[in-house]
Amino acid sequence: MFQVIRRFATSVSNVADIVIIGGGPAGLTLGTALKNSPVTKHLKIHLVEGGKIIEPLNSFLETPPPNYLNRVVSLTPSTIGFLDSIGAWSHFNQERTQSYDDIVTYDGVSGARMNFEHPDIATMVETTNIQAGLLSRLNELNSQQEVKLVIQEDTKVTSIAKDSITQWPTLKLSNGDSLTCRLLVGCDGYNSPVRHFAGIESRGWSYNRWGVVATFKFADTEFRFPTGWQRFLPTGPLALLPLPNGYTSMVWSTTPELAEMLLSLDETEFLSMVNAGTRLSTEELSMIYDLAKSKSPDLLEQIQWRLNLFAGKLKPADEENFPLQVSEIVTGSRARFPLKLSHADTYVEDRVALVGDAAHTTHPLAGQGLNMGQEDVKSLVGALERATSRGLDIGNSLALEPYFSERWPQNHVLLGVMDKIHKIYSTDFAPLVAARSFGVDVLNSLGPIKDFMVGRISGNSKR
Amino acid sequence: MLIVQQFQKRSFIIPSLISSGLSYLSKDIRLADKMEDGELHFPKTEFEKSQNTSRPLFQRPEPNYPGHVPLYNFEKLLMFLGSSIGAFVNPTNNNFIVSLGESTAFPWVLNRLRTQMLNDPSGRQILKERPHMTSKSLNLDELKNYPDNSLGKSYFLWLEREGVSPDTRVPVKYITDPELAFVFQRYRECHDFYHTITGLPIVREGEIALKLFEFMNLGIPMTGLGALFAPIPIKSSQRRRLLSVYYPWAVKNGTICKPLINVYWEKIMKKDIDVLRSELGIEKPPDMRELRKKARSKKKQVA
Amino acid sequence: MIRHSRNLIKLQSVRYASTKGKENSATENLRLGYLSDAQNAYMDRVIRVDQAGELGANFIYNGQYLALSHKRPDLKPILKHMWEQEIHHHNTFNNLQVERRVRPSLLTPLWKVGAMGLGIATGLMGKEAAMACTEAVETVIGGHYNQQLRVLTNQFHVDVVNEETGVNTPTVPEEIKDMQKLVSQFRDEELEHLDTAVEHDAHGARPYWLLTEAIKLTCRGAIWTAERV
Incomplete structure (x- = not known):
């Protein structure tokens, strides 16, 4: 009424x-x-x-x-x-929140890395x-x-x-x-x-890039402190951010064709692809992308072959320079959004x-x-x-x-x-790669400047 | 006044500068630095004692594959200088060519070749299986029974004509990455097949022409250096023939034919060689031995 | 020759310190080892740099007192108190240097001039700047003493062999333990100075970051140099 x-x-x-x-x-x-x-x-x-x-x-x-x-x-x-x-x-x-103290960013072409360490640098x-x-x-x-x-x-x-x-x-x-x-x-x-x-x-x-997200669980091979990883590939950065209990959230910003390809893979292939993305060189990755785009049946085998070769060459001391491999995916967590x-x-x-x-x-x-x-x-x-x-x-x-x-x-x-x-x-244009890697190496060894950057990004700088 | 006179005039600045500069080298300072860094007298845990982390200052890095001899950069430079001069003066000594090849095989060159292989299905298979060519793996005894004009038969005939064997290839020693070392080894082993498919003999002139062909196709610096400098000390008639006939052939065919590093020779032994040539895009150059025989007989006639 | 006699003196002092207050039966059968070359080198370095450091602190407070006592008489007691503690520290290290025959830093005149200048300059800049200078210097010194304490605690064991059983139980000799206590006490006093400075508006200095970072950098450089020259 x-x-x-x-x-x-x-x-x-x-x-x-x-x-x-x-x-x-x-x-x-x-x-x-x-x-x-x-x-x-x-x-x-x-x-x-x-x-x-x-x-x-x-x-x-x-x-x-x-x-x-x-x-x-x-x-x-x-x-x-x-x-x-x-x-x-x-x-x-x-x-359900995970605070972490360490962020590692590394170059996809040259491997130059920067390490930011600060207690509770961020929380997921x-x-x-x-x-x-x-x-x-x-x-x-x-x-x-x-x-x-x-x-x-x-x-x-x-x-x-x-x-x-x-x-x-x-x-x-x-x-x-x-x-x-x-x-x-x-x-x-x-x-x-x-x-x-x-x-x-x-x-x-528009960046002409899509962010592909998914949630994974790391393989339980060794203990690691929660760390944020980001690898800068020429197509866009691949980030693995820590969640509680050994889970991780991935954000892979990449070109539209690759984003479509990533979403069309089945779960095992997608897991291998992410592991490849964090470790293999850009030439190997472009071979893998081509195989994936042409829907080749031996994609998984080829990725596994290159990953095994990489693992064979890696010295034990360098293992902690790369994130652990991901072994499980949370079903239905794969999605993408434009950047x-x-x-x-x-x-x-x-x-x-x-x-x-x-x-x-x-x-x-x-x-x-x-x-x-x-x-x-x-x-x-x-x-x-x-x-x-x-x-x-x-x-x-x-x-x-x-x-x-x-x-x-x-x-x-x-x-x-x-x-x-x-x-x-x-870009993977060699002189630019050399210049930015040199810059990263220099910056990585200048503690005070890194502390300043961390302070600005986390809003903690002394006024 | 007296006190002032008793005061000795001494130089102070220069000696103190010198002593303060040199003192950095003093043993006391190095020892105290080590103490600060916790390297001395530090009670080690059981785990740390089991780690053997102390290394002498100059120690060669570990070999990455059996037969690997890790070299420092200055050693590689010396090898390059020595082998380039030696190869120029005495190209018949295989060691110089081998060392020149390995000292100029920069990682980015081999990386490019490996990427070529990765992007080709047959190249990928070669990288995965890493086949090594020996007279056993190629089944030399069976090859003579293969059909005429097949790759296997032509290879066998060429080996007989030139009097060489596939077992004489020197293994790669100085390249750091094991996969790139394999790529270079594969190039070395396939060299005889390049001879077979082009029909060039192993005389000096033939090798030079083949070097240019390889350079245009594979891009290995040693082959380029060879093609550039090797024609200098040879006979002028040979050089004329090289430059007028074989170099243009090499440039044309090397560029347009498919990358030869991807060819899985062992698996296509039964294939007809002319079919193979047309698939790869190679034309056979004029037979060098024939041309040389003709030139020699002409000279005899004139004389 | 000189090294040998120095070791002898050190050995005597070690032995003397070890037998201090211990029961005779325990010590008669113990053979005490020498401090190694590295340990001696480090002790020399500690005394040299700490003497230079306390000299610097002494002169800094001296300069600040001079500059501020006219304008800010209310600060005189607090500055005087901190200065006197630094004088005591300086004297302690002077005595240690003579006792152990350690070469003092060759650049001592430079430290005198520099420290006095720094004290006067920050004093003239005002109370907050002077307090900020104190804060910066004491922060660096706190960390520096901590590092020394770490090494003194972990790496100054000498072999102590029981002559009967032949068992070696590495122990830290008494005089080193005294040294540890001294450094620990001085570190606590320096950190107290730091807290005092912060209480008295050190954070109010302008430009805060530039002033403190520049002074910290200079201090670290001076410490590194005094350790070696």
């Missing part, structure tokens, strides 16, 4: 202070941080998410799935510190674990506070427009409601409708802010994408706190601009650096 009356009445617009579009890690972190901060917790916040998230995330924490999911990210100590400061880190399923966490922990903390905060954050799941945004009188962003949702807000935050991914609404250009290019670089011209407009992938996307080679988004959230929350405590209108550019000016240059530099690293390593 209530609904019948509503249908015939003009739709009453709901008004909120902040509407966050997107229930991914960025959106949930923003909501949790705003609710956690004593300055902003009184704001009326709505979080709109197009998919169903509440039930799956709650069940993730109650009955964790038996296998590790294939979307895993590497969190820096700075991100974990922030998540801890908003009270969310303790809600994560800690047993499944994306769902992050979302579930945040949601759990959000529910806890909601139960403690009067003004609750409203999560509207399974609700798509059908249109966004500026209200004719107030110029505030007004959203029409798929359940018929309409929502007006003082500040609209887009945490809605690369193809952000919020960004389009605000008329913000995003510039960049592109993009950076929005600005992160803030009148009554609009962009956070996370809506603002920038990058190559996964340094695992910085999500961490940049978390730093964005931290900065935006800081700007909103300052604005609220001074009584400003939080949707005003004056309130939002400090977030843009703090984050945009830093993100731009990081995006640029990762782009250059990708470009330097995308």
Whole structure:
């Protein structure tokens, strides 16, 4: 009955202070941080998410799935510190996270390697674990506070427009409601409708590479401390990142043809291919790729032959320079996603802010994408706190601009650096290979500079 | 005043600079450095005692395959200098050619050859099985019964005509990587087959022409050096013949024919040699022995 | 010749130290070994570099006291206290150097000038800079003493053969144990100085990173040189 009356009445617009579009890690972190901060917790916040998230995330924490999911990210100590400061880190399923102290990157052509060692240099966490922990903390905060954050799941945004009188962003949702807000935050991914609404250009290019992900278990041949491995092949880096209990998450950024080939292999062939990718020379690998593309029946035999030859030549002391071989794959964990670089011209407009992938996307080679988004959230929350405590209108550019000016240059530099690293390593032209190997060897022996790099990447540098 | 006069004038700067410079070499400093690094008087665990990690400063690295003689880079350089001069002055001594071949077989050259082999199914088979050619493995006794004009028969006839045997090939000693050493060994062993398929004899002129052919096809530096410098000390009539007939043939055929390193000779012994030639893309050059005989008889006539 | 007599002196001191406070029956049958050449070389190095180091610390505090005492009289007690402890350290090592006839560092005049200059310069830069300088120097010295302590603990065993049974039980001689205690105590005092400096706004110095890293680098270079020259 209530609904019948509503249908015939003009739709009453709901008004909120902040509407966050997107229930991914960025959106949930923003909501949790705003609710956690004593300055902003009184704001009326709505979080709109197009998919169903509440039930799956709650069940993730109650009955964790038996296998590790294939979307895993590497969190820096700075991100974990922030998540801890908003009270969310303790809600994560800690047993499914793996912190590691060592990152080894080695050149696919020359073998020049760089070793980064620092206690807890990064931690691997499944994306769902992050979302579930945040949601759990959000529910806890909601139960403690009067003004609750409203999560509207399974609700798509059908249109966004500026209200004719107030110029505030007004959203029409798929359940018929309409929502007006003082500040609209887009945490809605690369193809952000919020960004389009605000008329913000995003510039960049596609890397013409796909990231192939899968979850494996290492062969149980010897004990190793959890280490992050990355081999820079000319087609793109192959990374093996540690998960608990001897599992590992692989991200292999490679050309579209090779990505298609990798997904078409059966499981044993795929395992051998990954082992080959971490060890064999580029000439042997191109022979293997050709055999795989032409669907040769003796592909497995040939890969095994080259791997055995390699193992025969390897001295025992050098064995620890390569990751262990992978022996099992988690079925169904194979997937791929396209890689592109993009950076929005600005992160803030009148009554609009962009956070996370809506603002920038990058190559996964340094695992910085999500961490940049978390730093964005931290900065935006800081700007909103300052604005609220001074009584400003939080949707005003004056309130939002400090977030843009703090984050945009830093993100731009990081995006640029990762782009250059990708470009330097995308070639096997001998003089360039020699130059970059020499550079890596020199850098590897300069401890203080490496410590500085690690500090910058993990956000721990002394200010 | 008196005290000042008693003060001796001594040079201070130069001797102290010298002593501080030389002191680095002093035994005390080296010993104290070793103590700091924990190399002396450090109680070793049982495991460490079982490891024999102490090595004298100059020790040859371990051999990677039976017959391997690891050389330092300066030794390889000396070998190159000696063998290049020796091969130029006395090409009939096989040792010089062998050493020149191994000292100029840089890893990137052999790597390129190995990549060629890896990209070809028959080449891959050769790399996997690593066949070695001996008179037993080639079944020389049976070869004489093979059909005429087959590869096996032609090989047998060529061996008889030239009076050589496949067992006289020197094994590779100085190349570091075992697989690359095999590739070079394979090249050496197939050399007789290249003679057979081109019909060139083992006289000096024939070897030079074949060297250029091999260089255009395989890219091994020794063959290139041979083709460049070996024609210098030979007779001018031979050189004229080489440059006008055989060098153009070698350049053309070496470039357009298929990479010969991939051919699995042992398995195609029964194949007709002309069919093989057309498959590989090789034309037979004019018979060198005939040309030489004609030239000699012409000279006799004139004289 | 000189080496021989030096070894004799060392042997006597070893033997003397070993029999200190031990029961006669136990020591009569023990034959004590000499410290090896390497161990002697390392002891010489320790005394040389520590003497130079404490001289440097002495002069640094001297310089800082000079520079800061006029502008910041409130800092005089704390600087004086730290300086006096360094004077005590310096004197200890001076005595050890004479006792064991170790060649002191040839570049001692350079260390004097450099340390005084560093003390005065950082003092003139202000309280925070002076404290940051202290922090940097004490950090390096803390690590340096730790390294020495490590070697002194692990690698200074001498053969002690029981003449009756012929069994060899390598032991650290008493005087080395005293040396360990000395180094350990001095290290604790230096780290106390570090904590004091941090308490007194060392992190407030501008430019912090540049100042501390430059001073640490210089200290490490000076230590390396004093060990050898």
